[in-house]
Amino acid sequence: MAETIVLYPSPGMGHVISMVELGKFILRHHPSFSIIIIIAPPSFNTGSTTTYIRHISATVPSITFHQLPTISVDLNSFSSMEAVIFEVLHRSDPHVRRALETITLSNTVSAFIIDFFCSSSHKIAAEFKIPTYYFITSGACVFSFFLYFPFLHNSTTQSFKDMNTLFHIPGIPPFPTSDMIPLLLDRDSTEYRDLLKFSLDLPNSAGIIINTFESLEIRSLQTIREGKCNPYGNTPPVFTVGPLLDSGGRSTSTAVTADCLNWLDKQPNKSVVYLCFGSLGLFTVAQMKEIAIGLERSGLRFLWVVRSPPTEDNSKRFLPPPEPDLDLILPAGFLDRTKDRGLVVKSWGPQVAVLNHESVGGFVTHCGWNSVLEAVCAGVPMVAWPLYAEQKFNRQVMVEDMKVALRLAEGENGFVVAKEVERGVRELIESEKGEEVRKVVQKMSEEASAAMSDGGSSVAALGRLVESWRRC
Template identity: 40%
Template sequence: MQMEKTVVLYPGLAVSHFVPMMRLAGALIEHGYAVSVALIDPTAPDATFSAVVASTAASMPSVRFHTLPLVEDPPTLIPGAQFIVSYFDLVHRYNDRLHDFLGSFTRVHAVVVDSMSATAFGVTKRLGIPGYLLFTSSAASLAAFAQLPYVLAEGGGTSFKELGDTPVELFGLPPIPASHLFGELLEDPESDTYKSTMAVLSRIPDSGDGILVNTFESLEARAVAALGDPRCLPAGRVMPPVYCLGPFLGGIGEPKERHDCLAWLDVQPDRSVVLLCFGSTGVANHSEEQLREIAAGLENSGHRFLWVVRAPHGDDPDLDALLPDGFLNRTGGRGLVVKQWAPQAEVLRHSATGAFVTHCGWNSVLEGVTAGVPMLCWPLHSEQKMNRLHMVGEMGVAMEMVGWQQGLVQAGEVERKVRLVMESEEGGKLGARVAAHKEAAAAAWDDGGSSRAAFARFLSDVEGRQAPARTGEGA
């Protein structure tokens, strides 16, 4: 009897990292692989993450979920600047648990590791199992991250923080203002946060046997070409094979009942509604002052809107207290305010949605592109500022909400940009460019498409790296 082909996935402890990994699981199952998921304690990050894991496990019965046994005295994830240090410490502490889990299989064809858990490659190498990194952001971010450890050493300055808005020159990418790099690199170079981050970035060329990226070639042609060019890294350093397998889309763990906001959209005219949604976790919620500016801008724009609101400190939002007096009554005929969460992907695919105000998280960018919805950029944290550069620049799928860098986008700017994207000739051209990318995204997974071909190369590479089966109990 032929032994089933098993891939083990090792996702990161964040919704934005977990969801693409589970969408990869769906693609692997469709191609005849058995998929097991190894999880570090899902309750470690927050209740939101554990709820997403639970709902996903319930909705994907063909995937085997296994929570690794708790380590003794596990480190606590510390919010703020120390988060990344505590996160890497937590992942490192679980390497022995992962080793035992992988060792229980007769054969594992491959292990796919989240980009934040690359320390696990020490385990896969010891066991002789092919290991691949899943990079959940853009190809441009991957190209930047791979090069950043070498920039300052080549005379780029003493620290990224001191460079301010000075552009950082990277091969194959447009100049990136140093202020747009993710926050951990703008810390003191002597801090644990900076050192840990730089150590992880410097190990990207050693990321197992290949890197899977959630993008498609035509969306980021220049960055994808750079990743395959020897000039991307200093002499002696070589990138492993990069497979652009995106976009990873489709619902996982979504409620069976249809959200009320979709019924509201059903009765709105086509392409008439502006969606405002700023991520799955509320890591950087807007201040009360900012919420009031958004409200005033939406009201003055005259356009329909669907706005997902979170309280500044993560509590259940009291909309009457947070928003201007009478706002909900005055806009009730053309606007809908939803607390905490809405099914963003479904809303974007709805025919009534005409624009998307987004924090520029990569999953959201891909959902906007594949729905053909033009975007307004409002980055909040992580690599979102870098994404904004590419969205407005080379991709041409978005405009920028000016003021985010100063910490407050004024009501007048909200009104202007909503009107611009919804009413103007420039907004029409933006929509046409996004529509072209939507078609290209669909074509990437069609027969002969770039992502389908890359996925076939990845599976062929996995098959070509197989070692003889070991004696084991299976799992």
Template identity: 40%
Template sequence: MKQTVVLYPGDGVGHVVPMLELAKVFLKHGYDVTVVLLESPFKSGDSDSGSAVVERLAASNPSISFHLLPPIPAPDLASFGKHPFLLILQLLVQYNERLESFLCSIPRERLHSLVIDMFCVAAIDVCAKLGVPVYTFFASGVSALSVLTQIPPLLADRQTGLKEMGDTPLEFLGVPPMPASHLIKEMLEHPEDELCKAITKGWERNTETMGVLVNSFESLESRAVQALRDPLCVPGKVLPPIYCVGPLVGGGTEAVERHECLRWLDAQPEQSVVFLCFGSKGSFSAEQLKAIAVGLEKSGQRFLWVMRTPPTTQDVSKYFEKRAEPNLDALLPDGFVERTKDRGFIVTSWAPQVDVLRHPATGAFVTHCGWNSTLESVAAGVPMLCWPLYAEQMMNKVFMTEDMGVGVELEGYNSGFVEAEEMEAKVRLVMDSEEGRQLRARSAARKKEAEAALEEGGSSRAAFVQFLSDVQNLGEKSRVK
């Protein structure tokens, strides 16, 4: 009898995509997998319903089952009056009853475990009630997990927020000194601030499951892995096992017709193109877009740029809405598109990022340092120019540039504006200097390490087998009781 693993990725494409890659690993080991999804509470007029998302995912992943939890009445974000993330956390608690009903529909002897996303920690209470093994899937890196695990005790002793420390470096086990300003923005507020408390409690609960599966590989972040196994990491708290099972990176698209940007790359020399893409939520002011364009043009390098329309408002409820395609003539310097048409290609919607990074013509990646993008670039052996924007991305920038040796920073990100001269200088450095050559060599070496981790006998394969063994042993112990 096959056992069923239930995966619970919460809301957001950046969390669903790596969870689907984890699902494929379970499938290879002979398990049935069901992915539980939620109806997104944030709807724009042109976004898909939850059922439409499920249908699309099921069509492209026929071996995986999908289950959409019955929706909770959509809240009114305008009257909520608080940060939307607090609303998401509140909704996830309310979804526990529906999650419990679904888990109870699976015969207990068939239910292997529930693997929850880093933000779905409310589900731990359901598993405790039902006696179901529960594990965290941490979709960022081990280094970020190490820092976030050590922050709650740091905040517990403080009477003031960390914001006033500015760039003062903080010491955490397993990572380079971290400027206080580079922590997740909401955690810099006063420790009694509602959002700061909620996020801090969430990170604490991430390590209150029976183990943490991390989308990374041990040699990429070995210091951080050792730190999380050190009893001194969080004094007085025994942390669960950490299993590095990555890099879990999609296999690229298998579209009938290749994206036009890939066809353009086919005509470019090897490692000659700078690829710029800033994630599904990354966007810049019109002024910043012009500075990027000027820097790219002056660098003389080929480029492939995924561009989004600048946000029209700071209203948090609009953060989740789709934006219209950008008007290039209005946003870019006069004549830029015409002058660079022989060496530049601009995509105004979506580009197949994994395929672009794996393309032989791609030589560097200007990235927001989201963990999925970082891993995709590491797995492709492409060096990065780091321009972090939000969440844990500034922390990732520190790890990428100082620990992993796969990126250089674009100065100005922390003050909110990168000058054209900086863009030009760093593009030239990575593409056409001795330092850039060394960076490419380190990136190529990391790619080989990533491949080795996933091979038979590799560290990530061994970690996943260990995880399965530990779940089995846990089950046998509970049956003996």
């Protein structure tokens, strides 16, 4: 029977893409395997995966997809998108069991690789005596926190939101309570419960696969491997297989890509600040006006991807925002006054192509891990402006350990005034401090390329991972 690896991502587009790239990386270096990816259809729009999956199926025949039935839930009864995902995937467990039963009839399954959202399926793989590995789509810094999380949980009975302290987590620079992952602020929330279960399950897995590379997160990886992040005992083996980035297949707008690249072609080398905050990074109108004023006052060239502000209609909170009306969002006359040095793009921009363009000199980012890796690979220094999820953790490591980003000063509720936007982008492009960050990130870019080359650290880690499958 065929030797097969089964992957099970969260239904979000970014998580699916990362899993597909992991599958392609395995096949590139170990083509005797086949890859089956179990897909749980999302219960809300996280970015349509249908076209993407169709393209991968047509172009990478060694990767096949097993679609699970749709799970219907009342979205209005959930406090967050993450709560919906955990519930949908938990309810999908019977379908996952049937899928594995079907797959094992005609395949020898060497490993079951799951996203952290899918932790309830770990016990199912155990029923089939299939070793389970977690794939961490964030960095090693976040993994080190989750290993330590049960100890943190047991050390207090308070919710983090009620504390005012500085956390000292092994492998991570100290961070204040205000930088805690928002889903964990309330000890009584379902999200807290589900993430605690995931953390408790981590040491029971066969191994941890992380989308990072050795020289990018030296401190976190060393601390993890020394066992300091899990005071209770076992730390599974860790395999760094990154940077794994979208290598094509996602539906893109050819017209928008052409407009962006044609405009960038006319700009001087390393002169443009690129601003983009991820598919879920939405700002209020007041905040967008501050960004616009700051960019205008800076005098710098910029390419800014603008999305509509978050909806006030609770029934539409899980739907993608409509195309933005720039005349309503931006200050009057802003587009005319900056038309010779700025380009504003609605909703989406070709980020990888933009970051790799020679005219781009800096990136204002929400610190999503995929965006961080894309900037590092392109050798582009960053200004860190985290908005949600684990992004404040990422900022701490990007600024303090990696030295690939500069920090913005935030006010109440994360609000950043125009003067601080202006200061941040000018420091990145024009100052000696910005130049120091540029030199570091360019060196990291070379090391990222080396890690993914034959004989590199990530290829070697994949080799050790494959060996662990064959020993099971």
